[in-house]
Amino acid sequence: MLIQLYELIQKDNLINKYYTPFIKSKLDNNTEEFTKKIKELDKQKDRIKSAYMQGIVKMDEFGNELKSIEFNIEELEKKVKEQKQVENFNFTTNDLLVLEDTKKIEELIYPDKLMENILSLTNSPREEMKRIIATYIDNIEVKKVGEQTQLKYIEYRKNFLADLVNFHNEYGVPCNWSIFADSSGSKIAMNHEGKTHKEAQEYFDKLKDTIKNDKLKLNYYEIAADDQLEDVGFIPNGDYEKVLRLIVLSDSKRYDDKTLRLGVITLDMESAILSRIGKTKEANNELCYI
Numbered sequence: 001m002l003i004q005l006y007e008l009i010q011k012d013n014l015i016n017k018y019y020t021p022f023i024k025s026k027l028d029n030n031t032e033e034f035t036k037k038i039k040e041l042d043k044q045k046d047r048i049k050s051a052y053m054q055g056i057v058k059m060d061e062f063g064n065e066l067k068s069i070e071f072n073i074e075e076l077e078k079k080v081k082e083q084k085q086v087e088n089f090n091f092t093t094n095d096l097l098v099l100e101d102t103k104k105i106e107e108l109i110y111p112d113k114l115m116e117n118i119l120s121l122t123n124s125p126r127e128e129m130k131r132i133i134a135t136y137i138d139n140i141e142v143k144k145v146g147e148q149t150q151l152k153y154i155e156y157r158k159n160f161l162a163d164l165v166n167f168h169n170e171y172g173v174p175c176n177w178s179i180f181a182d183s184s185g186s187k188i189a190m191n192h193e194g195k196t197h198k199e200a201q202e203y204f205d206k207l208k209d210t211i212k213n214d215k216l217k218l219n220y221y222e223i224a225a226d227d228q229l230e231d232v233g234f235i236p237n238g239d240y241e242k243v244l245r246l247i248v249l250s251d252s253k254r255y256d257d258k259t260l261r262l263g264v265i266t267l268d269m270e271s272a273i274l275s276r277i278g279k280t281k282e283a284n285n286e287l288c289y290i
Helices: 002-026 031-053 059-087 093-109 111-123 126-136 158-171 197-211 269-275
Strands: 137-145 148-156 189-191 218-224 241-248 261-268
Touching: 002 093, 002 111, 002 126, 002 158, 031 059, 093 111, 093 189, 093 197, 093 241, 093 261, 093 269, 126 137, 148 158, 197 218, 197 261, 261 269
Parallel strands: 189 241
Antiparallel strands: 137 148, 218 261, 241 261
16 A cells, blocks of 8 residues: 555655646746736735825724735735746656656665655655545555555546646646556556657657666667557567566558557666666576566
8 A cells, every 4th residue: 555655645746846837837927917916916005005104094994905915915926936937947748757767767776765765654744645645546445454454446536537638638748558567567657649769769868868877778679569469579688677668659651550569668677786886787688578
């Protein structure tokens, strides 16, 4: 259960820290309108204060109105500040995907830190856990096995899942499908949108450039799925590679048939382990399935 909660918290962090500013950056800039309203409210406030100073009105007669004006000014100033922050947010959809993939790589390189973060959830504020569950989960069923609590069933809120798809379609926010799993049963992230061969290669290069670790070996392959989408194989460059991401290739002119073709980004796990002690490995080839 802790693992599922940890994954939800990571998604929540992405949404609040990156997705929301990303969406706002796509919307109209209302700074000029907000500034105009602030000036109008300032004038109203000045008129009331001027009337009070001249003895025309008593402050208790307009006290509540003055508080309301000051509150509205503060709210508008917050919006102006948020808008300025959004203007400096220059992320693209690929930048957001890179954030997800680099986080996954970090977890694979340092599984001890991942486990430490997951176990630390037991000390998380109760109110924060309630917020996470109320925001993203409709129904959850657990059972007690000895001293452990095991997750039997989890149903995510339909509007949360629908929002992810809608925000992806309207603004380009990342939306991953988990149609495939690797041999260990781990779900593999796959882009909702298709990319051309060139776009997929460019994303892979961007991911490598972002990591900036010449001892860490990432590989990119292009493969075809079978008709049943059950068995997808490729020959890797390393003895054991963990699939990070699948990318649907959408080159209609590049391929004549309708076979599903995928770009596959993998992390060589031996290189990940050796990179922790500053070493580099040489790899041979072996058939691998996802």
